[in-house]
Amino acid sequence: MALAARSPTMPAGESRLSLVEQAYVAFKDAIVRSEFAPGMQLSAQELARRFGTSRTPIHEACLRLQEEGLVRILPKKGILVCALSPEDIREIYDVIVAIEGDAAARIARLPEPERLALAERLASETARMEAAADFETRSRADMAFHSLLVEECGNSRFATIMKTVNSQAARARVFMVQMRPNIERSVPEHRAIIAAIRAGDPEIALVAARAHRARVRDEILPMLARFGLKHF
Numbered sequence: 745m746a747l748a749a750r751s752p753t754m755p756a757g758e759s760r761l762s763l764v765e766q767a768y769v770a771f772k773d774a775i776v777r778s779e780f781a782p783g784m785q786l787s788a789q790e791l792a793r794r795f796g797t798s799r800t801p802i803h804e805a806c807l808r809l810q811e812e813g814l815v816r817i818l819p820k821k822g823i824l825v826c827a828l829s830p831e832d833i834r835e836i837y838d839v840i841v842a843i844e845g846d847a848a849a850r851i852a853r854l855p856e857p858e859r860l861a862l863a864e865r866l867a868s869e870t871a872r873m874e875a876a877a878d879f880e881t882r883s884r885a886d887m888a889f890h891s892l893l894v895e896e897c898g899n900s901r902f903a904t905i906m907k908t909v910n911s912q913a914a915r916a917r918v919f920m921v922q923m924r925p926n927i928e929r930s931v932p933e934h935r936a937i938i939a940a941i942r943a944g945d946p947e948i949a950l951v952a953a954r955a956h957r958a959r960v961r962d963e964i965l966p967m968l969a970r971f972g973l974k975h976f
Contacts, residue, residue, distance in 0.1 A: 763797055768805035770795050775814050775825060776914045782827030791823065812911040828915060830968045836909045837961035841954050843906060844890065847897035848937055848953035849946035854898075856944065862896055863942045870934040889934055893953065930956070 771791065774780055788799040788806070795802070806823050809815045816824045851862055866889055873885035887910070894906045933956040940949035 763801040764804045767791075767795055767797055767801040768808050771802070771805050772809060772812075772814065772911065775809070776911075778915070780825045782825055784825045785818070785822050786825070787822045809911075812908045814911055814915075828912060830965055832912070833968065834961065834965060836913050837957060837964075839905065839909050840913065841957045841961065843902050844893055844957055845950045845954035847893045847899070847902055848941065849950040850897040850899065851893065852941045852944055852946040852949040859941055859944060862892065863938050866892055866934070866938050866941070870931060870938065873934070874931045886930065893937075929959070933959070 780786065788802045791802045791806075792799045806815055806817055810817055814826055816826055818824055851859060853859075854862070869885045869889040869892065873882050873889065876882035876885060890910075891906075894902050933952070936952040937949060937956065940946075940952050
């Protein structure tokens with residue numbers, strides 16, 4: 745997949761940033777979709793050919809992906825696609841459960857106008873998720889819901905931490921989506937969180953948000969064990 749060419753009227757600096765962003769998104773998407781096997785070692789030149797760009801945007805994209813735990817840059821050896829283990833997934837979801845629970849409680853404590861406005865935005869994403877006819881649309885709405893919880897709760901460090909763990913958790917969600925029998929349960933669980941926020945009840949919001957993410961964790965981990973998956 746070649747990256748978009750620079751517009752003749754675009755300043756060189758903007759072009760470079762755009763190419764880095766495109767390389768980052770393309771490489772990250774390929775990793776999440778398991779187009780590169782865990783443990784696979786790649787060269788910057790190989791990735792540049794695949795994505796139709798130079799090695800400089802690839803290198804900068806890899807630096808960002810390394811921060812998110814998706815790759816490891818090996819000096820003079822290339823780029824290693826990091827593998828995830830079931831224990832990694834457990835730890836990732838433990839972080840998600842803790843942060844999103846606290847985030848939902850913080851939102852439930854906001855002044856009523858702000859709280860209700862956020863509840864409407866969360867409800868809109870949940871409705872979009874329920875109406876989705878395909879996994880891609882459903883997944884985007886689901887991610888938007890959870891991003892709103894974290895980004896609008898008033899703790900900017902939560903968002904920084906979640907960006908990293910969500911990138912890693914996305915690999916597990918894509919890998920397991922066909923195996924999870926209860927994916928439709930997310931919609932009523934989202935609505936329980938929204939109801940607690942509308943009511944201004946931080947304790948119930950915390951419990952509902954934690955229960956939602958813990959349920960997903962507790963579905964994924966036994967499946968990994970059942971299929972004998974040690975790394976993916």
